[in-house]
Amino acid sequence: MDPQEQSRRVAAVFDRVAATYEAVDVDWFNPIAAGLVRELAPKPDERALDIGCGRGAALLPIARAVGPGGHATGFDISAQMVALTQADVDAEGLTNVDLQVLDASDPGLPLGTYDLIACSLVAFFLPDPAAAIASWHDLLKPGGRLGLSTFAERHPAWVELDAVFKPYLPPQMRDARTTGESGPFGSDAGVEGLLRAAGLHEVRTTHEPISVTFQDAEQWHTWSWSHGQRAMWEFVPEGERSAVKATAFQCLAGVTDDDGRIHLTQGVRYTLGDR
């Protein structure tokens, strides 16, 4: 599939999930982005960029941290994500934020502008992450810092769950977890290599597992439709979805406690580098 078509598909999926994203009573993207913001440590008066800002998981805390003397720009390829995040920015009365619809592969923003760039759970969606990250390097001021979050090791139940969808997915499918298994997003060294090849220095990695609890398997199911995993469900023919759901629930049985709650952990990798 040509890269533009791939990006259009990603944008369309995130347009469809924008209203439910991180809004179904499961904390997932916000804690992951909070860890990235902590690592990037934005300071008052700094200029920041959040690439693939989604519903503002990193952008909003960064905007609060840089304060009225600083500025935070967020962009996303999904117009719906941008529109709903703009509404949140307006509702909070943040005056130091601007939001745009742009493609991270070629954002066309002014060079040498940002003290820090955040990119939480986005880079693995890009057709050519190495080229994109090299272009982000040039957006930083000299001495500025770039931080990415990506998925690291995961609970075996996630592996089993993803395997349920695999037979339905086209080989070029870009997904946070499945594309993480091979290529540069499969290891610390792989992601660090992308940052070094982009010209960044002092490249460093930290890890933090995040734990998630679902009240029951139905809540997992609702959640799985509320974010990028929706794309996986949409590849399953409608007539086969109940069978796939039943198989997925069997995978979850092994991580269900006596009260019916499901507990899963996911490793998160934060990779930072300086210009």
Ligand SMILES: C[S@@+](CC[C@H](N)C(=O)[O-])C[C@H]1O[C@@H](n2cnc3c(N)ncnc32)[C@H](O)[C@@H]1O
């Ligand atoms: C998993 S979400 C992460 C969103 C947000 N950073 C967060 O932590 O919640 C991935 C986001 O990347 C955006 N995205 C994917 N490909 C993109 C591209 N080429 N350019 C800009 N944004 C992109 C999607 O629209 C989506 O909002």
